[in-house]
Amino acid sequence: MSASPRGRAANRRPPAAAATRSLERASRQRPVASGTLRFLGALALLLLGAGAAAAAAATQGHAFSPPTAHAPTSERSSEVLRLDCFNRLGRREVTLFGNGTIRLRDGSIGAEWMGLAELGPDELQGILRRLEDEDLSEIGDLPRGVAGDWVEKCDLVVDLPGKKRQKLSYGRYDPLPLGVSRLQRIAEQLGARVRVLSDTEQQLPEHYEPRLGDVLKRFDGNSFRVVNFTSDRKGVELDGLVQPVHLIVLKEQLRMEFVALLAREP
Numbered sequence: 001m002s003a004s005p006r007g008r009a010a011n012r013r014p015p016a017a018a019a020t021r022s023l024e025r026a027s028r029q030r031p032v033a034s035g036t037l038r039f040l041g042a043l044a045l046l047l048l049g050a051g052a053a054a055a056a057a058a059t060q061g062h063a064f065s066p067p068t069a070h071a072p073t074s075e076r077s078s079e080v081l082r083l084d085c086f087n088r089l090g091r092r093e094v095t096l097f098g099n100g101t102i103r104l105r106d107g108s109i110g111a112e113w114m115g116l117a118e119l120g121p122d123e124l125q126g127i128l129r130r131l132e133d134e135d136l137s138e139i140g141d142l143p144r145g146v147a148g149d150w151v152e153k154c155d156l157v158v159d160l161p162g163k164k165r166q167k168l169s170y171g172r173y174d175p176l177p178l179g180v181s182r183l184q185r186i187a188e189q190l191g192a193r194v195r196v197l198s199d200t201e202q203q204l205p206e207h208y209e210p211r212l213g214d215v216l217k218r219f220d221g222n223s224f225r226v227v228n229f230t231s232d233r234k235g236v237e238l239d240g241l242v243q244p245v246h247l248i249v250l251k252e253q254l255r256m257e258f259v260a261l262l263a264r265e266p
Helices: 005-011 015-029 034-060 121-132 178-192 251-257
Strands: 079-086 091-097 101-107 113-118 153-158 166-171 215-218 223-229 235-240 246-250 258-263
Touching (some): 079 178, 091 178, 153 178
Antiparallel strands (some): 079 153, 215 223, 215 258, 235 246
């Protein structure tokens, strides 16, 4: 017996429509509390929202991840002052960190000795005030002095908190403006406070008084001979035995530049 056209139409209804009619019949047969209906409606909206978010993430090819917070630079690793002088034979680098640590690296490149020292809080604040008094940004091109493969090149960096980082490059024996000389002097004074950790610690004899003919070892390993004194007797003139360089160094700064007395004429 063939089904009636009305029966065939009913059979062709989509499953969703049939489910809807079933729910309508069920609701007529057994009333549902309005609170339950509101709960079901909210649950359906929540599920629809979650599905849409998942679909969007899948469409973009990646899932959402919260931004990563970057920790601020620690004072232990932030450089406040760095003087790095180097040539073919070696380097000497003095670095002052924001927490008051001084690091000195000295010797052949790649095989430097290293030593550390610490400034107290008051000493550190004093150094910072001295650094703030100088401004490298006002310095233009520096006049050049002695140049060559054996002559040291220096990088001077000042990076104070809340101020723009400043860097200046120059030759070791270039004529320097007064402000740069003061900054270099500060770095050298800091470096002199560090005990270098080497296999055989070397230093000039205590109360060393230079004489003509003395052969001194410089911190970079080069040897220099004392050849004369300035007219006021406050400066020492030296000639390099390996490098073709003539130096004039104040007596009070000899222990900052030289680490050993290699030979003295009788």
